[in-house]
Amino acid sequence: MVANLVYSQEQAHAPYGGVVPELAARAHLEKLPALVRDALSHQGVRGEDVDLIAVTRGPGLAGCLVVGVGLAQGLASAWRRPVVGVNHLWGHVYAALLAQQDLEPPLLALVVSGAHSDLVRMTAHGEFQVVGRTRDDAAGEAFDKAARTLGLGYPGGPAIDREARRGDPSNQPLPVPSLPGLAYSFSGLKTALLYRVRDLGGLERLAPQTRADLAAAFERSVVESLVRKLDHALEEWPVAEVVVCGGVAANSLLRSRAQEVLNDRARLTIPPLALCTDNAAMIAAAGSHVSPGGELRADPALGW
Ligand code: KG4
Ligand code: ZN
Numbered sequence: 001m002v003a004n005l006v007y008s009q010e011q012a013h014a015p016y017g018g019v020v021p022e023l024a025a026r027a028h029l030e031k032l033p034a035l036v037r038d039a040l041s042h043q044g045v046r047g048e049d050v051d052l053i054a055v056t057r058g059p060g061l062a063g064c065l066v067v068g069v070g071l072a073q074g075l076a077s078a079w080r081r082p083v084v085g086v087n088h089l090w091g092h093v094y095a096a097l098l099a100q101q102d103l104e105p106p107l108l109a110l111v112v113s114g115a116h117s118d119l120v121r122m123t124a125h126g127e128f129q130v131v132g133r134t135r136d137d138a139a140g141e142a143f144d145k146a147a148r149t150l151g152l153g154y155p156g157g158p159a160i161d162r163e164a165r166r167g168d169p170s171n172q173p174l175p176v177p178s179l180p181g182l183a184y185s186f187s188g189l190k191t192a193l194l195y196r197v198r199d200l201g202g203l204e205r206l207a208p209q210t211r212a213d214l215a216a217a218f219e220r221s222v223v224e225s226l227v228r229k230l231d232h233a234l235e236e237w238p239v240a241e242v243v244v245c246g247g248v249a250a251n252s253l254l255r256s257r258a259q260e261v262l263n264d265r266a267r268l269t270i271p272p273l274a275l276c277t278d279n280a281a282m283i284a285a286a287g288s289h290v291s292p293g294g295e296l297r298a299d300p301a302l303g304w
Contacts, residue, residue, distance in 0.1 A: 054287020
């Protein structure tokens with residue numbers, strides 16, 4: 001990897017408690033060209049040295065995608081290089097291949113981000129089959145909403161992670177969602193947390209330790225649900241390589257529980273934190289495996 005620069009918009013969205021699509025698109029417009037320039041100049045790379053331009057084509061916020069694709073097409077025509085559109089979720093899986101040099105499909109992946117909680121079989125490069133997914137909220141979305149309920153601010157996932165380290169999940173146990181098969185559901189758990197906080201007298205009355213206990217309980221329920229289905233999927237489709245990826249894969253409990261649950265049945269790869277949350281390197285890695293038109297095999301109904 002030559003360069004992997006991220007411009008974080010967290011501060012811009014924090015006052016609103018979540019991502020504001022209009023602000024996000026504007027920030028892409030304002031920051032993206034300079035970021036590309038920096039990535040090249042830091043390493044003394046010129047446009048002509050680039051073989052291929054990979055850009056996220058979706059799923060994602062339309063305004064941001066339009067800016068990215070527009071810039072990529074502009075660069076492609078200026079540098080006379082090809083451009084490929086990459087599925088964002090493929091990118092998360094390829095982050096693991098970037099992190100583990102000898103990792104190759106077939107593999108089973110748990111892709112957990114702000115908008116997706118998918119169990120996916122990757123049978124070959126560019127071949128993905130979704131075998132389980134969430135019926136309502138994604139795991140990341142659930143963490144973000146729980147953080148708001150607990151007054152922990154935005155971004156919620158890392159805040160819950162930090163708070164949970166000080167808490168004991170057994171003091172305020174919450175249910176572990178359990179739908180049949182490989183389907184996830186997190187909206188009931190979110191409501192259970194909301195009611196618990198209300199029953200405890202509301203956010204203003206929550207003792208700091210209780211808040212930490214609730215964060216730990218919420219985190220445990222989400223993580224147990226995620227790893228149980230991962231376990232079931234591996235039983236159904238035994239395979240030597242398992243990947244846990246996407247922004248939520250940065251979660252410390254998920255990282256350790258996934259390893260415990262898999263034990264030595266398969267090798268587990270979880271990308272380092274910087275490659276779990278959204279980044280450009282994972283899109284480049286996926287793009288290098290996308291043959292022209294190859295990504296058209298993706299199933300649009302499932303976002304893959
Ligand atoms: O993949 P990602 O960076 O962006 C999307 O494609 O959505 O994932 C962002 C999600 C957010 O919901 C964020 O709260 C969650 O990942 N996240 C975490 C942690 N770090 C980020 N969730 C739990 N624990 C974390 N440490
Ligand atoms: Zn993502």
